[in-house]
Amino acid sequence: MIETRPEPGRAPAAATAPVLEVEDLHVTFPSEAGEVQAVRGVSYSVRPGEVLGIVGESGSGKSVSSMAVLGLLPESASVRGAIRLGGRDILGLGDREMSRIRGREIGMVFQDPLSALTPVYSIGTQIVEALQIHQDLSKEAARKRAIELLDVVGIPDPNRRVDAFPHEFSGGMRQRAMIAMAIANDPKVIIADEPTTALDVTIQAQVLDVLKKAQDVTGAAIVMITHDLGVIAGFADRVMVMYAGKPVETGTVDQVYYTPRMPYTIGLLGSIPRLDNDGGPLIPIEGTPPSMVELPPGCPFAARCPITIDRCLEVEPSLVAPEGVDHPVACIRGYELGREGGLVPEEIYPVPELPEAGPQERLPRAERAAVLEVDDLVKHFPLMKGAVFKRRVGTVRAVDGISLEIREGETLGLVGESGCGKTTTLLEILDLPTGQGGTISVLGKDTRHLKRADRKALRRDVQVVFQDPMASLDARMPVGDILAEPLETHGWSKDRIAARIPELLELVGLKPDHADRYPQEFSGGQRQRISIARALALEPKLVILDEPVSALDVSIQAGVLNLLNDLKARLGLSYLFVAHDLSVVRHTADRVAVMYLGRIVEVGETHKVFEAPSHPYTQALLSAVPLPDPHKERERRRILLTGDLPSPADVPSGCRFRNRCPKFAQLDEAKAQQCRDEDPMLHSLAADHSAACHHAAALQVV
């Protein structure tokens, strides 16, 4: 049982009895390969008003343990241990009894708000249903309460929106509606399973805010499950770090973040790129999590741990507070860490060397050749209506005049929320179009005047790595054939191909004899390495990276990012790095361009944009990114944007950001009129830093 000492001022209800207690929970699933031990002894308790964060990578058992609490595991799962809700053991209750508890005493918020709401009923009907199942309310009273709830979670105009259907809500609004349902019956515990993972950062900030507010209203305890260490830092009181189905370290947020004592936690904290500094390589944790089918004896982390000793392989350490450590850690060497004369936690992982800058990178930017020039690129899609006679009723301005430039040996980060036109821009560049509007030149060649053969030849120089490492590799082809494909296409001889494939595999850190395996046999990080190898096969000049690490776990992500940096320096590549994760962009990009609704609103050198963001949107975006640093996180003030990204089919007049702009609301009438009438163009603020705002002014937000 995890008991942390009450911290003055931070644990509001330390004296009260825990509302939810989980004791020695085990969950196993039968599978073809044997029993999968998904959860192996999880214990925790939460008190009213407390937030417990459970962090872990995919497959660590964090979601399964919460599903067990909710009684939502499949029949085939076998669950052992004890789950007490307000002192009553609820493990082993029948579905009928659990149904009475779910929704009334335990509220749930799931990751995907689209699939968690029934599309054929209005939001109001679904909240009313949640209320009427558990409470004896009249239809009118329930509806009134539903409107109140929607108001609490910050849905504008709840009287009207209560009759809207889920598809009419944006992702963030749906998640708010889910929270409204979760708190509808004043639950004692709210279990939130990755509630913001599917959302953009600005929306994530809004939703976390709402969740906090919901907790204040209901006084419930929250169990927050996430893989994002930043979210937990600012939101949770206590943290439990899980690995291979077991908690490995637990304590208050400050204890775990500032004095981690389990090598896994140390590695995890070291492997995340951070928004508040850009120096140094990331420290990846080597290897992959163990299979949960036949765990070897000993510490499950031993194979990846830099300080493994023989004893680690013999006994699995239990979660106890070692001598001189103020919180429980499951590591037999935990007591050595951080002690005088002992191991220094920051130094146990070998720091990878930063690659030497290539010859192009050392040249001043102005002297390097441009690899990609995009000038005033426009991509509009017609909006059609009617079944027989299609007529044009509008225009979707997906990309509405974008200019960028990438020089040799440079990484340009293109950031923005989903729907801002990042992907369209990237596909336009990859299509080497003949043109709607604007020009694209690759290596000085204008793509509009290319012949077919030249176009194909140009493809050699521009390659792409997609987001989802599973979907971007043909599952039916062995890795060797996947890598051979670009080479065959561009007419390499068999001998050269045969020589090139082992070379490529080694380049990305895989073994040459992996060529005969199928993509399924690799982990996510390895698959992404294969994608990178394929992109590099033809020795391109420019690689377009479309969210290359967003599908990977943090410890794996660090390795891939380091590889990308290393390859860039060794091969003299240029990257167009499209991402929504600003921390990753800060870490990898030399220059960054921020997109909003089909336009670039701020562009410049990375450190200038991140340290002195000048466009109100950039400021809001940066302030919304959570930092994995509890102190900083508590002190930061978020700039919360109101509402959602407008539809690109209905772009506001003048400045397209004005209806969400926090600055616009504070302007006097004359200045505000300028925002309404004039579309701001990018104008230079400093050397290589420009913003598209009439009233641009730098503001420190990180």
Add this chain to the structure above:
Amino acid sequence: MSLQQQPALEPEEAPAVAVGAPLSSQVTAPVAPGRSGRLRLTLRRFARNRLALVGIGLLVLLFLLAWVGPLLDKWSYEDLDFDAFLQPPSGDHWFGTDQSGADLFAQTCRGLQKSLVIGLLVGLIVTALAAVAGASAGYFGGWVDRVIMWVVDLLLVMPSFLIIAVLSPVFQGATWLIFVVLLAAFSWMITARVIRSMTQTLKDREFVKAAKYLGVPTWKIIARHILPNMASLLIIDATIQVSVAIIGESGLSYFGFGIQAPDVSLGTVIAAGTTSATTYQWLFWFPAGCLVLVGLAIAFIGDGLRDALDPNAAGAKAKPGKARRKAAAARAAASPQTSEADVLGSK
């Protein structure tokens, strides 16, 4: 696409290969030293499937029966033995005789010759046609899609039986291969529609986009990425089409189109024997048994191919299970080709 990879083909099947050949030449990845291409990996995985090997063996035996059997039998399919009407199987007539004294063994062999070729050819042509038409319609969209779907819908509403009936006097005396073409032409449409919709979902997948941005030509993308990813459907469909074609042919022959007396096909022999299934059982059971064996062999091979092409299939991996390892060792001893098999499943 999967069809070109039909391994271990005997000479008799040569015409069948020719259908798939134009595609297969591009699909076959060059096998470089140190890396086995997809074709060799697939073959190796196929060889690991015992039932599939049984299927191949069975098919070989059936072909032998069809072409070598008549050489051993002293009766020809046209001969009538006026001393033996409706005789049960004996040393003289191995499968017995029918009411006019024809030797059933000779007839079955002759029928098998026709039906095996018709069945396999129609199965291959139908699946290849459906794959090409469906994938093109789905991948290109636009007017290509509209034209192909128009043809599909047109053929679907046309009464195929009637048209074959009307056309058959025109081809009277011509080679019976025309018949294969006719049968194939009227049975690819539904499969093509299914393939089209599957292509539409596949073409937006990232690996297809990746290939496109690598500069891979469109027809190569279809052959290399789109079709292999629906191999399961194609193989199952081909398997069914083989049996359907054999049965369908007998239906037409029964009405006097297609294979005409005195020539026989398996279908006509079965059709003639159906009425005697309970009384003079050998008239029905021997030819029907052959048909069942053909179907079984094709199904086994199809299953094996599907597993060999699907990297997720557990059966095709060299798992270090005890029984499997023993079997693998035995097989490795039998053929040196499989000895490198552990490369794949070592994880």
